Amino acid sequence: MGGSRRVGNDPRRKDRILAAALEVIGERGVHRTTHRAIAQRAAVPLGSLTYHFDGLQAILEQAFAHLARTMSEHYGSRLAAARDREQACEAVVDLICGPEYATPRQFVLLFEMYSYANHNDAARKAVREWMAVSRNSLAAHFPPEACRALDAMVEGWSMHRHFERDGGGPDRDLVSAAVTAVADRLG
Amino acid sequence: MGGSRRVGNDPRRKDRILAAALEVIGERGVHRTTHRAIAQRAAVPLGSLTYHFDGLQAILEQAFAHLARTMSEHYGSRLAAARDREQACEAVVDLICGPEYATPRQFVLLFEMYSYANHNDAARKAVREWMAVSRNSLAAHFPPEACRALDAMVEGWSMHRHFERDGGGPDRDLVSAAVTAVADRLG
DNA sequence: CAATAGTGTGTACAGACGTACACAGTAGGG
DNA sequence: CCCTACTGTGTACGTCTGTACACACTATTG
Numbered sequence: 001m002g003g004s005r006r007v008g009n010d011p012r013r014k015d016r017i018l019a020a021a022l023e024v025i026g027e028r029g030v031h032r033t034t035h036r037a038i039a040q041r042a043a044v045p046l047g048s049l050t051y052h053f054d055g056l057q058a059i060l061e062q063a064f065a066h067l068a069r070t071m072s073e074h075y076g077s078r079l080a081a082a083r084d085r086e087q088a089c090e091a092v093v094d095l096i097c098g099p100e101y102a103t104p105r106q107f108v109l110l111f112e113m114y115s116y117a118n119h120n121d122a123a124r125k126a127v128r129e130w131m132a133v134s135r136n137s138l139a140a141h142f143p144p145e146a147c148r149a150l151d152a153m154v155e156g157w158s159m160h161r162h163f164e165r166d167g168g169g170p171d172r173d174l175v176s177a178a179v180t181a182v183a184d185r186l187g
Numbered sequence: 188m189g190g191s192r193r194v195g196n197d198p199r200r201k202d203r204i205l206a207a208a209l210e211v212i213g214e215r216g217v218h219r220t221t222h223r224a225i226a227q228r229a230a231v232p233l234g235s236l237t238y239h240f241d242g243l244q245a246i247l248e249q250a251f252a253h254l255a256r257t258m259s260e261h262y263g264s265r266l267a268a269a270r271d272r273e274q275a276c277e278a279v280v281d282l283i284c285g286p287e288y289a290t291p292r293q294f295v296l297l298f299e300m301y302s303y304a305n306h307n308d309a310a311r312k313a314v315r316e317w318m319a320v321s322r323n324s325l326a327a328h329f330p331p332e333a334c335r336a337l338d339a340m341v342e343g344w345s346m347h348r349h350f351e352r353d354g355g356g357p358d359r360d361l362v363s364a365a366v367t368a369v370a371d372r373l374g
Numbered sequence: 375c376a377a378t379a380g381t382g383t384g385t386a387c388a389g390a391c392g393t394a395c396a397c398a399g400t401a402g403g404g
Numbered sequence: 405c406c407c408t409a410c411t412g413t414g415t416a417c418g419t420c421t422g423t424a425c426a427c428a429c430t431a432t433t434g
Contacts, residue, residue, distance in 0.1 A: 009381075009430090029306040031218035035422065047383045050423060108305045115302040117350070118295045119216040127350055148358075149344070149365040156343025157336070163304070163314055171335075178336040178369055185368035186361075197412095222392065234413045237393060 014052050017042045021063040026108050030060065030116050061122040064113045068130035071110070074101060076137040088141035089183055092150055093176045096158045107162045146186035150179065201239050204229045208250040213295050217247065217303050248309040251300045255317035258297070261288060263324040275328035276370055279337055280363045283345045294349045333373035337366065 010016075020042030024033050035056060039046045053059045078095060082088040095101045117123040131151070138147040157175065197203075207229030211220050222243060226233045240246045265282060269275040282288045304310040318338070325334040344362065 013382095029218075029302060030216075031220075031303075032306075033218075034420085036420085045383050047385085047423095047425095051382060056422070108302075111298065111302040111305060114346075114350075115216060115295075115298040116218075118298060119219075124350070131347060131350060145361050145364075148347075148361060149340070152344035152347050153336070153340055154343065155346065156341065157339035159301075159342065160318060160335075160339050163301075163311070163318060174332050174335060174373075177332075177373060181368050181372035182365055186364060200412095221390080223390085232413050234393095234395095234415085238412060243392070 013042075013044060013048065015066075017044060017049060017052060017059070018063045018066050021059050022067060022109060025060075025063065025112050026105050030112050033060070057120070060116065061120065061126075064116065064123045065126045067109055067113060068126040071106065072130055072133040072137075075134045079137040079140065082141060085141055085183065085187070088138075089176070089179050092138075092154060092179050093172065095154050096161070096175050096179075097172050102158045102162065104162065107159065111159075142183060142187060146183055149182045149186055153178065153182065200229075200231060200235065202253075204231060204236060204239060204246070205250045205253050208246050209254060209296060212247075212250065212299050213292050217299050220247070244307070247303060248307065248313075251303065251310045252313045254296055254300060255313040258293065259317055259320040259324075262321045266324040266327065269328060272328055272370065272374070275325075276363070276366050279325075279341060279366050280359065282341050283348070283362050283366075284359050289345045289349065291349065294346065329370060329374060333370055336369045336373055340365065340369065 017038065021033070021038045024037045024041050028037065033056075035049050036046060038059065039049055049059065053062070075095065078101065079088065079091050082091045113123060113127060117127040134154075135147045135151045138150055142150060157178075161171065204225065208220070208225045211224045211228050215224065220243075222236050223233060225246065226236055236246065240249070262282065265288065266275065266278050269278045300310060300314060304314040321341075322334045322338045325337055329337060344365075348358065
C-alpha cells in the first residue's frame with residue numbers, strides 16, 4: 001500500500017518481546033534471563049528473537065532503554081502536576097512513599113538496570129538519561145542545587161524503603177520534613 | 188595437635204575464593220560470573236569450588252555477605268571517628284563525596300548485591316543487615332529520624348555521583364549544605 | 375497466473391556451563 | 405612400618421545456552 005516496502009504481520013512484536021524481556025528480568029534477574037524464557041513469555045518462537053534482535057545483549061539494552069523512558073515519563077508527569085512549590089514538595093514525598101512510583105516491580109527492574117549499566121555502555125547511557133530527566137523534572141520547581149539534593153533523596157530513600165519492606169506508612173511525615181528542610185535551605 | 192580433626196593445607200583458601208568471586212563479579216557482573224572464571228582468578232582448581240561450596244549460588248551469597256560486612260566496618264569506622272555533631276556531618280559528607288567509601292569498585296559490587304538480593308533471600312538478608320548497620324553508625328550522632336534521612340541521602344547521592352562521573356569536586360559545599368539542613372531540622 | 379523478494383520460523387549445532395565423583399595425596403594412630 | 409580417615413583435584417557428563425540458517429510462507433509485481 002503505497003510504499004515499496006512490505007509490512008510485517010505483527011509490527012508490535014518487537015515491543016511485545018521487549019515487554020516480555022522486562023518481565024523475565026524482573027522475575028529472574030538479568031543473570032538467568034535467556035532467549036528461551038523471553039520467547040516463552042512473549043509467546044513467540046525462539047527464532048523470532050534472533051530475527052528481530054542482534055543477540056541477547058541487544059534485547060537487554062533496548063529493554064532497559066524502554067524502561068528508562070517509561071520511568072522518566074511517570075516521574076515527570078507526577079511532578080508536572082504540581083502548581084507551586086508546596087505541591088512540588090508533596091509530589092516528591094509521593095515519589096518516595098507513594099505506591100505509584102515505587103512499585104516493587106519497577107524497583108527490581110531499576111536495580112537490574114543499574115547493575116547492568118556498570119558493564120554495558122548502552123545501559124549506562126540509558127541510566128544517565130533517566131537521571132538527567134528526573135532531575136530536569138524537578139527543575140521546574142526548584143533551583144538546580146535543590147534538584148540535586150532532592151533527586152538523591154528520592155533515589156536513596158525510596159530504595160531503602162523498598163528493602164526494608166515493613167511499616168511503609170508512618171514515614172510520610174518524616175519524609176515530608178526532610179524534603180521541606182532541603183527545599184527551604186537550598187531553595 | 189589436640190583435636191581429632193585434621194587441618195587443611197590452605198585454611199585461607201575459602202576466603203581467597205570469595206575474594207576472587209567479588210573481583211569477577213565486579214569486572215563481569217553476576218550474569219557472566221562462572222565457576223571457571225572464579226577458579227582462574229583465585230588460582231585454584233575448578234574442583235576446589237565445588238569442594239568448599241555447595242554450588243555457585245552459595246558462593247555468591249557468601250561473597251555478598253562478606254562484602255556487606257566489609258562495607259559496614261568501613262562506614263562505621265569513618266563515623267566513629269567523629270567526636271561531635273559537626274564532625275559527624277563532615278563524615279557524612281565524606282561518605283558521599285570522598286573517594287574512600289565511594290570507590291567505583293565497591294559501588295559496582297553494591298549494585299550487584301542489590302539486584303541479586305531481589306532474587307535471593309540470603310543476599311536480601313545481607314543487604315538488610317548492611318543497611319541496619321549503616322544507620323546504627325549514624326545513631327551515635329543523630330536522632331533516629333535524622334539517621335533515616337541522612338542514610339538515604341548518602342545512598343542516593345553517592346550513587347548519583349557514581350553514574351554521573353564528571354566534576355566530582357565542586358559538589359562538596361552543596362552536599363554539606365544539604366546534610367546540615369537535614370541534621371539541623373531533624374536533629 | 376508465475377516470478378520474486380522480503381518476512382518469519384523450526385531446528386540443529388558447537389560451545390560453555392554447573393556439578394558429581396573416582397581417584398590421588400597426606401598426615402596421624404597403632 | 406601399614407592402615408585409616410580425611411583433604412583436595414582432574415576429568416567427564418548431561419544439560420542448557422546463544423546463534424545461525426535452510427526452509428516455508430505471503431503479498432506484491434509484472
